[in-house]
Amino acid sequence: MTGSRRSGAFVDKVGIIGPMNEKNCGAVVTGSARGIGAATARLLAARGYGVCINYVADETAATAAVQQIVAAGGRAFPVRADVSDPDQARRLVEETADRFGGIRVVVNNAGVSQHRAFAEMSPQDWDFVVRVNLSSAAYVSMAAVRYLLEQPFGRIVNICSLRAMTGSGHGAHYAAGKSGLIGLTKSLALELAPDITVNAVSPGYTNTDMNAASLASKGDAIRASIPVHRVAEPDEIALIVGFLVSESAGYITGETINVNGGVYMR
Numbered sequence: 001m002t003g004s005r006r007s008g009a010f011v012d013k014v015g016i017i018g019p020m021n022e023k024n025c026g027a028v029v030t031g032s033a034r035g036i037g038a039a040t041a042r043l044l045a046a047r048g049y050g051v052c053i054n055y056v057a058d059e060t061a062a063t064a065a066v067q068q069i070v071a072a073g074g075r076a077f078p079v080r081a082d083v084s085d086p087d088q089a090r091r092l093v094e095e096t097a098d099r100f101g102g103i104r105v106v107v108n109n110a111g112v113s114q115h116r117a118f119a120e121m122s123p124q125d126w127d128f129v130v131r132v133n134l135s136s137a138a139y140v141s142m143a144a145v146r147y148l149l150e151q152p153f154g155r156i157v158n159i160c161s162l163r164a165m166t167g168s169g170h171g172a173h174y175a176a177g178k179s180g181l182i183g184l185t186k187s188l189a190l191e192l193a194p195d196i197t198v199n200a201v202s203p204g205y206t207n208t209d210m211n212a213a214s215l216a217s218k219g220d221a222i223r224a225s226i227p228v229h230r231v232a233e234p235d236e237i238a239l240i241v242g243f244l245v246s247e248s249a250g251y252i253t254g255e256t257i258n259v260n261g262g263v264y265m266r
């Protein structure tokens with residue numbers, strides 16, 4: 001921690017994870033109306049963060065996610081913003097910072113999957129999937145860095161995928177975008193140390209809308225292929241994000257944590 005303007009405060013507080021340290025600040029969670037992003041936003045709001053509920057199309061889900069957090073005593077507001085567009089990504093960050101008086105946490109979660117054989121893939125398919133899964137994380141992080149640097153500590157977590165590790169037989173653009181997130185994670189970890197940690201969480205099969213069709217048609221085969229014999233719940237992924245953004249996780253940076261029930265181990 002030599003050279004950090006925050007090292008003393010950090011050392012004093014090692015071991016403390018909780019609202020005492022995390023109140024009254026903002027957290028940007030992209031793609032947070034549904035699935036893993038919504039679970040992460042709920043967890044951060046329960047810890048005292050003000051969170052944006054970011055979506056691109058499903059306003060009903062965003063409204064419900066905000067209402068759930070507010071009903072539990074948290075702070076949240078909806079922001080429609082396509083984070084694969086740099087201007088909209090910046091607006092999301094700025095609105096969240098203005099609303100909550102700063103940003104300490106960024107979770108780059110927005111993602112899309114698209115089943116597409118490479119032989120049938122168009123350049124437009126490629127660009128769309130890589131922009132949403134990879135470029136959006138860069139755009140949001142670029143806009144957020146100056147806010148994170150104003151805080152006692154800053155945290156960026158990128159939501160990666162098992163497919164970054166294994167490749168994909170039906171989505172080269174998705175696997176490539178998620179692999180790129182690991183390079184972005186390591187590079188930003190180097191550049192933004194010691195004040196901001198940057199890590200990735202790499203989920204396996206998780207029970208969200210993204211997987212609903214495959215779980216409905218071949219759920220038994222999928223579960224049988226997973227050593228723990230079940231898919232993850234979104235809250236289980238959110239818990240790992242919650243640890244990485246805590247003050248106690250300040251010595252972990254540049255890391256990717258696999259949360260996949262044993263499908264892939266390294």
Ligand SMILES: NC(=O)c1ccc[n+]([C@@H]2O[C@H](COP(=O)([O-])OP(=O)(O)OC[C@H]3O[C@@H](n4cnc5c(N)ncnc54)[C@H](OP(=O)(O)O)[C@@H]3O)[C@@H](O)[C@H]2O)c1
Nearest residue numbers: 031033034035036055056057058082083111161206208210
């Ligand atoms: N589910 C899995 O098994 C699994 C496994 C590995 C990795 N992941 C990754 O985990 C992350 C979350 O996945 P999920 O399963 O929770 O997805 P999901 O249930 O499909 O929800 C995706 C969320 O992202 C939002 N979104 C999509 N494109 C966006 C954009 N361009 N700008 C802003 N928001 C956008 C959606 O908004 P709308 O509601 O408006 O559509 C929605 O709120 C993704 O990065 C995904 O790749 C998921």
